[in-house]
Amino acid sequence: MSNAPVVAAVDGSEHSLQALEWARTAALRHRTGLVVAHVLPDSAQLYAARRSSLADASQPEQFADPVGEWVRGILATAPELPDTVRYDSLEGSVPEGLRVTGEDALMLVMGSRGRGGFAALLLGSNSRAVASTAACPVVVVPHAARLAQAPAEPSDGADGSSGSAGRVVLGLHAAETADDVLAFAFAEAAARGTTVQVVSAYAIPPAPTTMVDSPFQVIPPEGLADDGDAVPAEREMLRSQTERLVPFRARWPRVPVEQAAVPGDAAERLVTASRSAALVVVGRHHPRRSVGPLMMGSVAHAVLHHAHGPVAVVPTLSDDP
Structure with a gap:
């Protein structure tokens, strides 16, 4: 058991939803907390900078973050949650924001590509950058088209594996x-x-x-x-x-x-x-x-x-x- 949390990187895509579920179960297995991290879109970051520079109290304090609400809704239906769940809305670039968040993490979990990736890409640029630079282990969960269905029973090794699924x-x-x-x-x-x-x-x-x-x-x-x-x-x-x-x-x-x-x-x-x-x-x-x-x-x-x-x-x- 470790006090370091599992960090799930989400961006509102179905790929990141798979990573979120993987991170949730990992946090439960390791009996530690879950941090759901989301790098705000450029529009939200520009809004925050503009409001800060103009000190316009008439404007809402925060830009609406639909990804954060989406994640909360998804986790509300989960069968079980870790004892602690924290939501972090990050600023800056995706690799830099996640790198900082992952400095004290047990692991950082993310999808193989996000909302901006082309369908033909095997690995998105953000996933590659984070896996190359993060200070903690990075788990990359591939998108559905690449996921293999593990055999229900031990295989006979015909695919080059040992026959020990899981x-x-x-x-x-x-x-x-x-x-x-x-x-x-x-x-x-x-x-x-x-x-x-x-x-x-x-x-x-x-x-x-x-x-x-x-x-x-x-x-x-x-x-x-x-x-x-x-x-x-x-x-x-x-x-x-x-x-x-x-x-x-x-x-x-x-x-x-x-x-x-x-x-x-x-x-x-x-x-x-x-x-x-x-x-x-x-x-x-x-x-x-x-x-x-x-x-x-x-x-x-x-x-x-x-x-x-x-x-x-x-x-x-x-x-x-």
């Missing part, structure tokens, strides 16, 4: 992914009562008998035997994963862990896994490769654009690599 999928580079990214994935899995599936990719050709698009194998930590038939790179990556996960498995002993080492492109595998995952968690950048803390890595960028479910982009919140 899990939290963690994209891990054992040597470079920051501790904050792993901690977020484990905490989210603990709050959901589900499994963390750890996916790492190795960039060598698969064995001649392995199809590139075949389902990857998921191995529980206790099942890592020294199999002489395994691909050496795969075996070494699984061992690196196991070592990296030791402190997190100790901290969250009730969270089941699955490990997968896969050939090929990491982003492609994570996008495939997103079809049946509750959440995909990726680091915003590689601390040892990025030229600055605000850069987004190629894997996070690709997963955000193409995932079929919610994606959490987690920045490095501490000095640990």
Whole structure:
């Protein structure tokens, strides 16, 4: 449980309504407060500036904010609300307003595109900007056309997934992914009562008998035997994963862990896994490769654009690599 709130960014679009519902349930799972943040339109901000400069007491003190009323109406019909719900009307640009609001948040949740986005866009400019710069983890909920229907029963892995629907999928580079990214994935899995599936990719050709698009194998930590038939790179990556996960498995002993080492492109595998995952968690950048803390890595960028479910982009919140 954390005292930091979950922030939902809304703008009156159906996309942001999906984000609002995701944030509401996240706040309930983590037993924390919910902040509903809305950046006022330019017309409202200009009105406030004009009224302030003219000091015209005859004019209404505030510009009507239909989005705020819309949100209150939506939440009034919700089956359950967090103990505290706060509504923030923000000024400035959308990325800057949300960045400031998210400084002390557990996470910031927003839709993949807002009212101004073209229908063909996979990711809106505001979503990309906030995910690239926010000081807290940013969860981007894709619009309905991209959402995959998770199977009602565990699948047989035919889509390249483990067959464990509702899990939290963690994209891990054992040597470079920051501790904050792993901690977020484990905490989210603990709050959901589900499994963390750890996916790492190795960039060598698969064995001649392995199809590139075949389902990857998921191995529980206790099942890592020294199999002489395994691909050496795969075996070494699984061992690196196991070592990296030791402190997190100790901290969250009730969270089941699955490990997968896969050939090929990491982003492609994570996008495939997103079809049946509750959440995909990726680091915003590689601390040892990025030229600055605000850069987004190629894997996070690709997963955000193409995932079929919610994606959490987690920045490095501490000095640990």
